[in-house]
Amino acid sequence: MSQDTTPESSVADRVAAEALIVDVDGFEGPLDLLLTLSRTQKVDLREISILALARQYLAFVERARQLRLELAADYLVMAAWLAFLKSRLLLPPDPEEDGPSGAELAAHLAFQLERLEAMRKASARLMARDQLGRDFFARGITQDVTRVRRVTYTATLLDLMQGYARIRTRDDFRPFVLDRDNLMTMEDALGSLRKLIGFAGDWTDISSYLPAGWTDDPQRRRTATAATFAASLELVKEGRLELRQSETFAPIQLRAREGRP
């Protein structure tokens, strides 16, 4: 291992680094780790040096890398961001560049740390309060007045949501069923067209072959038109019918083919 030769990887350092890194499991994310590191500065969080903190954090990540330990992605994202912040804090501000200054970003990070620390303390104070069932108690005997019995029904929000989820999930899996009532198949259209073409000696608009009851409702009209057109093509193929259209989108006309009644 090449790293073994670097001075940082002395046994003592490695042990110390490992101790902290093993602790990563115990940290609740990068912000928590930063808060812990910040305690080594022993100053009020409002006066913390974010630059020093960024260096500490980056050194930590570097050590983890040397130890070939895998850190979760969010620790690495924070490292990248802190490296960026560090460069912003060190370099003079570029007037050309948009966006917040290094000082603003550092101030926000300090605010986040202070807020996290404050919520930590608040949760400790909350849990230190007297608690029902531990420090103070509700009535032990709930009254034995079981004379009038009335049944009420109850359900929880969870029941409600699960019920709804159940229906909606079932819905997702309902097999796809075509609505046959409003669909004309080509077979249907062929059947009615075959019966009618004997009378089609002259060019007639195809739309006049739509069966009764299929012309008013737009949905029914659409399916009947498509089926009738497909059927007419089939009959042309069979040599029983001729089709013509004078121009694009002009009405399609049909007639029985000469000599093939």
Place this chain on the structure above:
Amino acid sequence: MTDEPGLFKAPPIAEQERMVEALLFATADPMTPAQLAGRMPHGCDPVTALAGLRKRYDGRGVQLVRVGDAWAMRTAPDLGYLMSHEVTETRKLSRAAIETLAIIAYHQPTTRAEIEEIRGVSVSRGTIDQLIELDWVRLGRRRMTPGRPVTFIVTQTFLDHFGLESARDLPGLKELRSAGLLDNRPQPGGEPEEDDGQEQLFGD
């Protein structure tokens, strides 16, 4: 009172009364003086404390009563009538009723036909009646469609019971899924339309 001089002085009798009061209030069963003494600091005299406490509660809404060798606190018998209608047996709502309620809550205002379409089965009359009787569902405005069907909506009582500020606060399908309430079975052909559906429900 105490026959041992003891290393510790027993608390003043007023304090002992407080202790007996708290103990009898919190424990589920009546307690004998010996049991009380076992819980109290060394040198306490529960019998005297019980006598004081009994006097203190005399004529109050709650009384100290003797049950065999033991003591308990009970509400005054003359006030029993206040509690009489308190005893209610609660039962879980049936699955059909929950589903119907859920559909009304998520789709309101909705008609019976719509509920049946979503559930895929007919809704028995009793189900909606039960929800109305629970005061969780009420009639909304009639739908301005042919037949002018009645619609159903959820009530304030419903919102109170389920701890909701409004029916719009019900979590959407996506949220239900992430909460593990919806099976995450693979969806044939993807699932892009669900949240649209949800959006429509809640969208303005």
Place this chain on the structure above:
Amino acid sequence: MTDEPGLFKAPPIAEQERMVEALLFATADPMTPAQLAGRMPHGCDPVTALAGLRKRYDGRGVQLVRVGDAWAMRTAPDLGYLMSHEVTETRKLSRAAIETLAIIAYHQPTTRAEIEEIRGVSVSRGTIDQLIELDWVRLGRRRMTPGRPVTFIVTQTFLDHFGLESARDLPGLKELRSAGLLDNRPQPGGEPEEDDGQEQLFGD
């Protein structure tokens, strides 16, 4: 007290106090004045009765405490040590759950994205579920921001458990507020996608 002369005269206030006392003793859950009034004879004024009763129990082993809009009888906290037998083992909450609870209590109504922003880690699915199951947290109104994320607020059960009259009595709330630590301060340079964050959380 009552604006109707009524057919029946309301009972004297001392009697009303007895009634409230009995009712609150009978149930373990806090009751609102409205719930009390619903149980008491017509024309009663539970609020006045509660005030009298509170004074009467002041300094006793059992006390009348306020829990949000409701009232309950609870043993005095300084006597908790006597009842160690009664302590029911409560499930140990994880550090994440405790912090999440505190953030909801102090920042309520708050969204999942805000909780994550404060803690710097994502909130695991079970955490909020656990708090909801304990009935310490419930859904609030949806936030009127893009994505309309659900918010979380604390419940009456939470107040009852921690002996708080209202969420305003949370320890240190004023100091935190005046220090600006309860502000929702966005990252400078704006990552305006907080609500997208919300979407992602609930997304797959």
